[in-house]
Amino acid sequence: MSMLPVIEAPDWYETIRMADGVTLIHEPWIKPFFRCNMWHVRGRDRDLLFDTGLGHFSLRRHVPLVSERKLTCVASHTHFDHIGCHHEFPERCVHSAEAKILADPRNEWTAAGTYATDEMFDRQPHGWDTARYSIRPAPAGRLLEHGDIVDLGDRVFEVVHTPGHSPGGIALHEKKTGILLSGDIIYDGPLIDDVYHSDIPDYMETLLAMRDLDVSVVHGGHFPSFGKVRYRQLIDEYLAQKRQAGCHLRQRPC
Numbered sequence: 001m002s003m004l005p006v007i008e009a010p011d012w013y014e015t016i017r018m019a020d021g022v023t024l025i026h027e028p029w030i031k032p033f034f035r036c037n038m039w040h041v042r043g044r045d046r047d048l049l050f051d052t053g054l055g056h057f058s059l060r061r062h063v064p065l066v067s068e069r070k071l072t073c074v075a076s077h078t079h080f081d082h083i084g085c086h087h088e089f090p091e092r093c094v095h096s097a098e099a100k101i102l103a104d105p106r107n108e109w110t111a112a113g114t115y116a117t118d119e120m121f122d123r124q125p126h127g128w129d130t131a132r133y134s135i136r137p138a139p140a141g142r143l144l145e146h147g148d149i150v151d152l153g154d155r156v157f158e159v160v161h162t163p164g165h166s167p168g169g170i171a172l173h174e175k176k177t178g179i180l181l182s183g184d185i186i187y188d189g190p191l192i193d194d195v196y197h198s199d200i201p202d203y204m205e206t207l208l209a210m211r212d213l214d215v216s217v218v219h220g221g222h223f224p225s226f227g228k229v230r231y232r233q234l235i236d237e238y239l240a241q242k243r244q245a246g247c248h249l250r251q252r253p254c
């Protein structure tokens with residue numbers, strides 16, 4: 001057990017204002033590789049929350065921003081580090097391919113069984129016990145498919161299905177601003193394609209299709225945000241690395 005003092009709930013979450021009414025909410029005591037970026041977007045009629053973190057402390061209680069107004073809560077995918085507080089928000093959406101996991105988030109399905117350990121933290125949250133960690137069920141009221149729209153009144157986000165990291169991964173793209181909320185399919189750090197339900201040919205196909213999206217800024221599921229040049233570099237690096245390893249599109253198994 002670590003000798004470092006534990007972190008109490010009021011010091012667990014941090015919010016960082018970005019451009020265009022976007023706010024990053026994250027958990028700074030979790031190491032970057034495991035630290036989920038939650039994205040809050042202010043809309044005229046309702047707000048959007050894309051992912052909800054580890055779920056150890058209540059997001060609603062400790063981040064006033066997410067309880068001020070009507071809010072649509074979307075899951076980028078159903079790994080534990082992204083859906084921990086979904087149960088706190090009545091209006092929930094997820095891609096149909098992972099609806100079952102959000103409704104029944106057992107540790108072997110959310111990858112918590114593999115990744116949720118004491119090693120995640122720089123400092124542990126008060127009351128943390130790896131052996132007792134589990135996520136509360138949060139069945140979604142709306143299932144999303146590729147091309148669907150999440151409408152905030154004055155701004156609209158289009159659903160991009162991004163299988164590869166997980167089968168029901170999605171990104172949200174706002175054409176007007178070029179903002180891409182990308183989840184775990186693309187971010188500026190080690191991309192993960194070896195979770196139990198990952199699929200490398202799907203991953204390659206998804207990134208190839210996403211490469212031509214008109215993006216100005218990418219807010220990923222982990223690590224800092226970046227622009228369109230880095231976006232294409234990251235995609236090209238992944239594809240080149242996989243091709244070098246002998247993986248090709250639609251050639252299964254890789």
Ligand SMILES: [Zn+2]
Pocket residue numbers: 077079165184
């Ligand atoms: Zn993930």
Ligand SMILES: [Zn+2]
Pocket residue numbers: 036079081082184221222
């Ligand atoms: Zn993640």
